[in-house]
Amino acid sequence: MIRTPESRRGRPAHGRRPVVLVLPAVLGIAFLIVPLAGLLIRAPWDTLPSRLFSAEVGAALRLSLVCASLATVICLLLGIPLAWLLARGDLPGRGLLRALVTVPLVLPPVVGGVALLLVLGRRGLIGQHLDAWFGISLPFTTAGVVVAEAFVAMPFLVISVEGALRAADPRYEEAAATLGASRWLTFRRVTLPSIMPGVVAGSVLCWARALGEFGATITFAGNFPGTTTTMPLAVYLALETDPEAAIVLSIVLLLVAVLVLAGLRDRWISGPS
Amino acid sequence: MRSTARLAALVGIVALSLVGCGSSPTGSAGQPGSTATGEITVFAAASLTESFTRLGADFEAANPGARVKFNFAGSSALAQQLNQGAPADVFAAAAPANMKQVADAATPTTFARNRLQIAVPKGNPGKVTGLADFGKPDRKIALCAEQVPCGAAAKKVFGIAGITAAPDTLEQDVKAVLTKVKLGEVDAALVYRTDVRAAGDQVEGIAFPEADQAVNDYPIAALAKAPNAAGARAFVDFVLSAKGREVLTAAGFDSP
Numbered sequence: 001m002i003r004t005p006e007s008r009r010g011r012p013a014h015g016r017r018p019v020v021l022v023l024p025a026v027l028g029i030a031f032l033i034v035p036l037a038g039l040l041i042r043a044p045w046d047t048l049p050s051r052l053f054s055a056e057v058g059a060a061l062r063l064s065l066v067c068a069s070l071a072t073v074i075c076l077l078l079g080i081p082l083a084w085l086l087a088r089g090d091l092p093g094r095g096l097l098r099a100l101v102t103v104p105l106v107l108p109p110v111v112g113g114v115a116l117l118l119v120l121g122r123r124g125l126i127g128q129h130l131d132a133w134f135g136i137s138l139p140f141t142t143a144g145v146v147v148a149e150a151f152v153a154m155p156f157l158v159i160s161v162e163g164a165l166r167a168a169d170p171r172y173e174e175a176a177a178t179l180g181a182s183r184w185l186t187f188r189r190v191t192l193p194s195i196m197p198g199v200v201a202g203s204v205l206c207w208a209r210a211l212g213e214f215g216a217t218i219t220f221a222g223n224f225p226g227t228t229t230t231m232p233l234a235v236y237l238a239l240e241t242d243p244e245a246a247i248v249l250s251i252v253l254l255l256v257a258v259l260v261l262a263g264l265r266d267r268w269i270s271g272p273s
Numbered sequence: 274m275r276s277t278a279r280l281a282a283l284v285g286i287v288a289l290s291l292v293g294c295g296s297s298p299t300g301s302a303g304q305p306g307s308t309a310t311g312e313i314t315v316f317a318a319a320s321l322t323e324s325f326t327r328l329g330a331d332f333e334a335a336n337p338g339a340r341v342k343f344n345f346a347g348s349s350a351l352a353q354q355l356n357q358g359a360p361a362d363v364f365a366a367a368a369p370a371n372m373k374q375v376a377d378a379a380t381p382t383t384f385a386r387n388r389l390q391i392a393v394p395k396g397n398p399g400k401v402t403g404l405a406d407f408g409k410p411d412r413k414i415a416l417c418a419e420q421v422p423c424g425a426a427a428k429k430v431f432g433i434a435g436i437t438a439a440p441d442t443l444e445q446d447v448k449a450v451l452t453k454v455k456l457g458e459v460d461a462a463l464v465y466r467t468d469v470r471a472a473g474d475q476v477e478g479i480a481f482p483e484a485d486q487a488v489n490d491y492p493i494a495a496l497a498k499a500p501n502a503a504g505a506r507a508f509v510d511f512v513l514s515a516k517g518r519e520v521l522t523a524a525g526f527d528s529p
Binding site: 117118121122123137139140218221222223224225227228236237239240241243 | 347349350352353413415418420440441442443444445453456457458459
């Protein structure tokens with residue numbers, strides 16, 4: 001029997017699905033979906049609208065959206081050039097560099113928050129000079145929230161954009177170069193448009209990660225309503241005093257997550273196109 | 274029939290003699306009949322971290338078969354975890370209000386009292402002198418969130434002093450507040466006197482008169498659904514014993 005690579009990859013083998021695979025798979029589905037359903041089942045639907053439009057929820061949601069968006073902008077400004085350097089820079093020790101800049105991806109966020117505090121805190125390595133020279137102190141400020149979120153979320157953007165750069169056809173860039181374009185012009189007019197889907201997918205992921213950030217934020221930026229209490233912090237704190245409020249806040253975040261996934265569709269999972 | 278009765282009598286005698294052995298004077302001080310064995314899970318307020326860790330080690334030394342495991346956090350977070358069914362034997366809170374939140378803690382006993390103190394970083398860089406500095410917006414201030422006992426006590430002292438505090442962050446437990454002081458990220462914070470003492474020379478404490486009017490009672494209770502009921506009672510008795518009082522007093526707690 002002759003099989004082309006496509007048929008081998010795309011079409012399942014004939015016969016019944018083996019129970020040893022289906023049973024754990026169904027358990028896996030239940031494990032992932034039941035907790036989210038539980039959130040919806042336990043939601044106080046009758047008081048939901050009034051709670052949703054309360055001042056505290058509004059302040060936390062607004063702060064979360066603003067901070068996550070600002071963090072994404074910072075990630076785009078720094079992350080796209082960084083991804084370009086990793087994909088096209090021909091740097092020595094590139095593998096090590098990539099490993100280092102993606103550490104925040106796997107680092108427990110609280111550890112990231114402690115690290116930020118030790119470097120950018122008022123007595124930190126850099127923070128003490130910021131404080132002495134410019135009177136800038138990041139902890140306990142909204143700017144501190146943005147810094148914490150950008151620190152945690154940037155690797156998502158970098159990885160996504162770098163993948164897109166690697167998948168892009170370098171011949172277009174070479175053609176532009178032979179036509180006399182500088183590397184900056186080539187990047188702007190040829191490379192960037194061709195990797196746009198990867199940039200978009202990366203920024204959406206980056207934004208979603210920033211929106212959900214908890215550990216680094218509460219460690220580095222503290223918690224004060226209206227200044228640094230983002231949605232995840234509000235959920236955590238509300239759980240101690242008013243579990244129903246925590247459920248309402250959680251549903252808002254769940255909704256945002258679903259919207260993000262719907263927007264992304266399978267762009268991230270199937271890799272940059 | 275008769276043999277059964279005789280067997281029962283025999284079992285009774287053996288049991289009595291075992292109890293007799295247990296309560297013999299060989300038991301350690303303050304711990305008569307040291308029968309506690311197995312694992313004892315204690316949920317305790319963050320401000321008890323040092324004193325209870327010490328008491329746990331002493332308890333284990335007195336009861337070689339027992340192991341004490343601690344979960345230290347803000348009292349409100351612990352109360353929430355207990356109500357959600359977290360398996361624990363003993364709950365020690367920093368305020369009666371948080372103990373009341375736990376349906377399972379029927380008969381708590383007050384075992385210590387604590388009062389607030391101003392904590393400033395070593396050298397007092399913000400030149401904080403008293404409670405009035407907490408109202409100045411140019412000072413970086415950390416307080417406990419209102420739902421944890423140290424936050425409730427802080428609210429009370431500000432009310433008494435007639436000061437509107439201008440905090441920059443509201444932390445979930447007193448140790449998180451203390452950390453911000455240790456790192457020098459804030460100019461001043463309100464923590465317990467025991468926390469200032471536990472931090473050693475990393476922070477400086479400033480006592481203030483209003484603290485005397487907002488003293489926290491610390492209740493402790495063996496939980497009704499304790500997996501290790503005997504161990505729970507033994508640990509509570511140990512905390513309430515003379516030995517327990519000694520450790521708590523050394524940490525800066527007042528007697529109830």
